[in-house]
Amino acid sequence: MKLYKWMSAPNPRRVEIFVAEKGIDIEIIEASDPANPGQLSAEFCGRYPHRRVPLLELDDGDWIGEAAAICRYLETLYPDNPLMGATPKEIAxxxxxxxLVEWEGLMAVSEVFRNTHKLFVGRGLAGYDREIPQIPALAERGEFRLRLFFEKIDEQLGGHTFLAGDTLSFxxxxxxxxxEFGISRRLAIPDECIHVQDWYGRVSKRPGVAN
Ligand SMILES: N[C@@H](CCC(=O)N[C@@H](CS)C(=O)NCC(=O)O)C(=O)O
Known part of the structure; x- marks a missing residue:
């Protein structure tokens, strides 16, 4: 199996951390265009019509895209160290x-980044080969959406060690x-979200994350 990633993009990073935490050995391949690393290579986009990373290439030549689908596949293949729950209730x-986190947090960061960064002028949405304008108002709303996300998970982490219970999960x-991606774009964790700050410090020190 081979896993395709793109520089520090957050969705492939989800799979990289998942794989590291589970202790699965997978070849990781950079999918950017060597002449223009701000874009995925033409070869990669020619292979995968959805034009996004992460992508898992299987040994039989088939492909699986979408971070959650890739991790579900790997969790089923390698059930040790479960990161997606063990019982039906935990899984759900x-x-x-x-x-919730993908919709309210990752989408919020993405709204800000895609609609402000100069790398994405004319590429306001990932995965299309036609011009899609940036919309600055979406970036403004994304910052507000991110604030609501921080408040929500701060409350959850105030009563739980990790988001879905006592152990780290997907x-x-x-x-x-x-x-992490938001912080690299100057979208800091609010000072008053002390539970998020504590959780972030703990997660960032895990070997599968720090390495
Ligand atoms: N829902 C997809 C999102 C994938 C996605 O948006 N990937 C971004 C990187 S984080 C991408 O491939 N962008 C390509 C581009 O902007 O051209 C998933 O969960 O994997």
């Missing part, structure tokens, strides 16, 4: 939190990647 709770990985 992890998925609930992962979806939902924490998604939240961590959204926040």
């Amino acid at each position: 709770i992890v998925e609930m939190w992962d979806r 939902a924490d990985i998604t939240a961590f990647c959204a926040i």
Whole structure:
């Protein structure tokens, strides 16, 4: 199997951390265009019509895209060290939190970044080969949406060690990647979200994350 990533993009990072935390050995390949690393290579886009990373190439030549689908596949293949829950209830709770975090946190950071960064002029949405304008008002709303996300997870983390319970799960990985990427774009964790600050410090020190 081969996993395709793109520089520090947060969605492939979700899979990279998942794989590292589970202790799975997978070849990781950079999908950017060597002549223009701000874009995915033409070869990659020619292979995968959805034009996004992460992408998992299987040994039989088939492909699986979408971070959650890739991780579900790997979790099923390698059930040790479960990161997506073990019982039906745990599985549903992890998925609930992962979806909340992806929709409310990762999308918020993405709205800000895609609609402001000069790299994405004319590329306001990922995955299309036609011009899509940036909309500055979406970036402004994205910052507000991110604030609501921080407040929500701060409350959850005030009563739980991790988002979906007592152990690290895929939902924490998604939240961590959204926040880490936001921080690299100057979208800091609010000072008053002390539970998020504490959780972020703990997650960032894990070997699968720090390395
Ligand atoms: N829903 C997808 C989102 C994938 C996505 O948006 N990937 C971004 C990087 S984080 C991408 O491939 N962007 C390509 C581009 O902007 O050209 C997933 O969960 O994997």
